[in-house]
Amino acid sequence: MGKKKKTDESSSSSHVTSSHPSTSTDDFSVHFVKAEEEDVITTQIRDKTASLKSNATHFSAASAAKGGMLCCRSLFSRRRVLHSRTVRVGYGPVGHDANVTFSPNTVCNQKYNIFSFVPIVLFQQFKFFLNLYFLLMACSQFIPAIQIGAPITYWGPLGFVLTITLIREAFDDFVRYLRDRDLNSEKYEKLTRDGTRVEIRSADIEVGDVIIMHKDRRVPADVVLLRTTDKSGACFIRTDQLDGETDWKLRIPVPYTQHLPNEADIMELNCEVYAEKPQKDIHAFVGTLKISVDDTVQDGSLNVENVLWANTVVASGTAIGIVVYTGRETRSVMNTTLPESKVGLLDLEVNNLTKLLFCFVLVLSSVMVVMKGLDNLWYRYLMRFILLFSYIIPISLRVNLDMAKLFYSWQIGRDKHIPETVIRSSTIPEELGRISFLLSDKTGTLTKNEMHFKKIHLGTVAFSSDAFEEVGQHVKSAYAGRLAKHSFSIKLQNAVEAIALCHNVTPIFENGETSYQAASPDEVALVKWTETVGVRLANRDLHEMSLSVQLPNGQTLQKQFKILHVFPFTSETKRMGIIVKDETTDEMTLLMKGADTVMSGMVQYNDWLDEECSNMAREGLRTLVVARKPLSQQEFDAFDRAYHAAKMSISDRSQNMANVVNRLLERDLQLLCLTGVEDRLQDQVTTSLELLRNAGIKIWMLTGDKLETAICIAKSSGLFSRSDNIHVFGNVHNRTDAHNELNNLRRKTDVALVMPGSALNVCLQYYEAEVAELVCACTAVVCCRCSPEQKAQIVQLLRKYRAPLRVAAIGDGGNDVSMIQAAHAGIGIDANEGKQASLAADFSITQFSHVCRLLLVHGRFCYKRSCALSQFVMHRGLIISTMQAIFSCVFYFASVSLYQGVLMVAYSTCYTMLPVFSLVVDRDVTATNALTYPELYKELGKGRSLSYKTFCIWVLISLYQGAVIMYGALLVFDADFIHVVSISFSALIVTELIMVAMTVHTWHWAMLLAQALSLGLYMISLILFDQYFDRQFVLSWVFVSKTTAITAVSCLPLYIVKALRRKFSPPSYAKVN
Structure with missing residues (x-):
């Protein structure tokens, strides 16, 4: 076997660079060795595994929670050391692995259990300073010396906030529990040792079980595919829940078990499967399989093409496999990480303002103590004053904003103008209203990702879409066999046949219709084009491919090809290849296609490829270079031996395989043609980009395509306007080059920049800050040949050097995730x-x-509404604290509460909460005007709706109104103090309602209802709460007149100032309306 390396000696597992299948029988090449040699090697691997197990370490509850399977019963468990395992069909883990307790196959996404729920939720809440502050204030009411009024005054608001949080968390966790229960209870069939089927729950599946998965069923664990009932001898799976890709993936069963007469025969085999230790990479798997037959061992390699990952779905036939990983050791769980919680700029600004309010509480309390006079008990009075003024810090602000965010998310989700919009992070909707930079992918984002074959170039002549009929005639004549070997038609035939064979497309026949499954739409576009010129992909399975060729006389020629090897396309190699054998002529040929940057170094010398690639790119076409190489039997045998040896390696398997292909095959290829595929622009892209640009948003396009294609799309989409002076960043190899190019850019103004990813790397290495300064000054930016890591790097660059400006990124593919x-x-x-x-x-x-619409309409509404909501919640606390301060000053700095018990609790809940929260349905402009006048969006980026200036204005308003209400009540009351309470509190409530009404831009029925309910509820309270109000007095005209007069003085001047401002200096939105 030659497996002298031990799996766990490598620091990282080897990576198979594609999830697409190799359809060669050689994937499980059979070699016969002596059983004694195999046992020696197996023992070495197990010994190594045992030594690793002895180094097991414990882990904390926090680290146990990582990975998405956060189950509370794990909080006191030990960390499981990941290691390889060997399992025997029908017996489970063998050798040292037989004593290992593998991860149970239970799905547990719950955050809490019945015992940990309350402690953990409370801990999460009180780790915030403000919540902890209010907890301390509430607890202080148990100390008689500093107790002020009834404890409910402080415990009420805190209890309300915590109750809302507990209910929300309990509901969310209960939903997770129901989902987990459904998954764990799913029924599957398991093969027993006698070959019979028994039913088993998903949660009861263990490593080594042989399970049966029917079509359209979820795969419950990571399994090695042993057998499938699909006619093609393979198994298609859907992986959209694992990697987000919608195309079906082809998986290959072990040939030996696939060819057994029936499924029961599997359980009679002496078969052992070795699997590497669990890892995250879903595109890689290293394993081996050993089948002992008499005195010989059939040994073969296993890779990702032989494995079904958990949470994928069987798309065709019925699959039978042996479980190798369960529970937390499956790929899907190991790749499930808790996403980083994003905090919006508005939340940070509100937090800073809250800190100012806290400082104001300390200063005001200290001043009151000093004015009262310092004595031995000054600290007691300081605490009492802090308690009295604690309403300055709005405890309900966080809850109000959280509830508002949920409402915004619901409102966006039901907008019929942007159907199927989903809000996955409800914590940052206000960020949409302050975007300064929008970084966009190209393919599938600005374009439709719907590919149409447009052009083929053979070096001497090119054919566009209007000449494809001529191509078909040449191809049909060539297949008729009456042409010279080196004629042009033969060359065109070779090119078309190569395109029809070199791909990973599989035709699917369902209900009399044919569809194509492939890794990318480019592949499907190429295969569909060959069909239009007379060469149709008729069938494909693991080992063969057949083409149906139309001849000039109307007859059909069937050509059969045996698939010997497939080298799938990856983003790293940027090419794919296939070795086929023509079963008619027995000729073996290597066919390859890929990007010009990699293929140009593999093909024979030519003088046209680079030029024509640039020409097609300028037309906006995606190019692929197609080449071939005939192989003799000797060349193929030499490659096959070396490739098999590389595939049998345990460590660095994929790199070894790639090295063999590069060394023995990828040399001196015959260039066949250059293809051009068009990716059409999405609907309304041009008008959308213009709208966003007018809104003051700078748009950058980050793409992996070549420079010419990127420029062409930038022009056609309107990203570059006609008046833009396009500056193409030159080649940069060192610091001097970067310095010179940046100086050239600095001397230009109002330019649109095109920058290759290679140049960006060098510039960021030496001149990061300068790059940020110069690039941000450009009207538009295009980064071409950009890797996924570079895309994320550009985002980080803007976040670092352009804070606090907000950056948005938009994309559609896996390479845009970072x-x-x-x-x-x-x-x-x-x-x-x-x-x-x-x-x-x-x-x-x-x-x-x-x-x-997401940015200009919903982003605007979310930001403006949250700003108004935050200001009113803070105003509500400031005004009543101002009244408390004046009351204490008038009565010789007494640390006595102005309002007692229920009044303080009801003030911020029953009486004012609904009107203030109803501001979340307000809008300063209509949605139509927001889109018609995108310039309105520019003002939002300046943050003027909630700034230190507006904060100070609201503080002054609160001080004025609080002073008017309190002094007015003290001036007009007769003798009973209860009248002061009645007048001042009533004027306070009415003032709050009027201030909300003065702020509203567009009335909504919910606002009117909130105002009516709050006012009605307060009027009922005046009559019912006779311990706080004099019922006879509040029903008199004296009370009404005095309250009305005080309210008028507190609100009328503000209304007059606002009216004058709207008349002589109206805001932009008022001009539009």
Whole structure:
């Protein structure tokens, strides 16, 4: 076997660079060795595994929670050391692994259990300073010396906030529990040792079980595929819940077990499966399989193409597999991480203002103590005054904002103008209203990712879409066999046949219709084009591919090809290849296609490839270079031996395989053609980009495409305007080059920049701050040949050097996830390329044009409403604290509460909460005007709606109104102090309602209802709460007249000032309306 390396000696597992299948029988090449040699090697591996197990360590509850399977019963468990395992069919783990307790296959996404729920939720709440502050204030009421009024005054608001939080968390966790219970209770079939089927719950599945998974059923654990009932001898799976990709993946069963007469024969085999230690990489798996037959051992390698990951779905046939990983050791769970919680800029600003209010409480309390006179008990009075003025810090602000965010999310989700929009992060909707930079992917974001074959170039002649009929005639004549070997038609035939064979497309026949499954829409577009010119992909399975060729006389020629090896496309290699054998001529050929940057170094010398690639790119076409290489039997045998040896290696398997392919095959290829595929722009992209640009948002396009294609799309989409002076950043190899190019850019103004990813790397290495300064000054930016890591790096650059400006990122593919997660607001497009970006994003939309309404309408409304809500909640606390301060000053700085018990609790809940919260349905402009006048959006980025200036204005308003109400009540009352309470508190409530009404821009029925309910509830309280109000007095005209007069003085001047301002210096939104 030659397996001298031990799996666990490598620091990291080898990576198979694609999830697409190799359809060669050689994937499980059979070699016969002596059983004694195999046992020696197996013992070495197990000994190594045992030594690793002895180094087990414990872990804390916090580290146990990582990975998404946060189950509270894990809080006191030990960390499981991940290691490889060997399992025998019908017997489970063997050798040292037989004594290992593997992870149970239970799904547990709950955050809490019945015992930990309350402690953990309370801990999460009181780790915030303000909540802890109010807890201390409430607890202080148990100390008689500093007790002020009834304890409910302080415990009431705190209890309300905590109750809302506990109910929300309990509901969310209960939903998670129900979902977990459903998954754990799913029924599957398990093969027993005697070959019979028994039913088993998903939670009861263990490592080594042989389970049966039917079509459209979830795979409950990571399994090695042993057998499938699909006619093709393979198994298709859907992986959209794992990696977000919507295309079906082909998985290959072990050939030996697949060819057994029936499934019961599997359990009679002496078969052992070795699997590497669990890891996160879903595109890699290293394993071996050993089948002992008499005195010989059939040994083969296993890779990712032989494995079904948990939480994928069987898309075809019935699959039978042996479980190798369960529970927390499955790939899906190991890749489930708790997403980083994003905090919006508005939340940070509100937090800073709250800190100012806390300082104000300390200063005011200290002043009151000094004015009262310092004595031995000064600290007691300081605490009492802090308690009295604690309402300055709004405890309900956080709850109000959280509830408002949930309402915004609901409102966005039901907007019929942007259907199927999903809010995945309800904590940052206000961020949408302050975006300064929008970083966008190209393919599938600005374009539709719907590919159409447009052009083929053979070096001497090119054919566009209007000449494809001529291509078909040439191809049909060539297949008729009456042409010279080196004629042009033969060359065109070779090119078309190569395109028809070199791919990973599989035709699917259902209900009399044919559809194509492939890794990318480019592949499907190429195969569909060959069908239009007379060469149709008729069938494909693991080992063979057949083409149906139309001949000039109308007859059909069937060509059969045996698939010997497939080298799948990856983003790293940027190419794919296949070795096929023509069963008619027995000729073996290597066919390859890929990006010009990698293929140009593999093909024979030519003088046209680079030029034509640039020409097609300028037309906005995606190019692929197609080449071939005939292989003799000797060449193929030499490669096959070396490739098999590389596949049998345990460590660095994928790198060894790639090295063999590069060394023995990827040399001196015959260039066949250059193809051009068009990716059409999405609907309304041009108008959307213009709208966003007018809104003051700078738009950058980050793409992996070549420079010419990127420029072409930037022009056609309107990202670059006609008046823009386009500056293409030159080649940069060192610090001097970077310095010179940046100086060239500095001397230009109003330019649109095009920058290759290679140049960006060098510039960021030496001149990070300068790059941020110069690039941000450009009208538009395009970064081409950009890797996923570079996309995220650009986002971080803007966040670092352009704070506090907000950065949004939008994309549709897995290569955009890092960029989306790094941005302040990540927007994913749920489109053809898959759901990975959509699932990772904060906001998910279906097309790029929806981003305009998402930002300009909903972003504006969310930000403006939350600002108004925050200001009123703070105003509500400031005004009553001002009245308390004046009351204490008048009565010789007495630390006595002005309002007692229920009044203080009801003030911020029953009497004023609904009117203030109703501001979340207010809007200063209509949605139509917000889109018609995108310039209105520019003002939001300045943060003027909630700034230190507006905060100071509201503080002054609170001081004025509090002083008027308190002094007015003291001036007009007769003799009974209860009249002061009645007049001042009534004027306070009415003032709050009037201030809300004065702030409203557009009345909504919910606002009117909130005002009526609050006022009605207070009027009922005046009559019922006779311990606080004199019922006879409050029903008199004297009370009404005095309250009305005080309220008028507190509100009328503000109304006059506001009216004059709207008349002589109206805000922008007022001009529009």
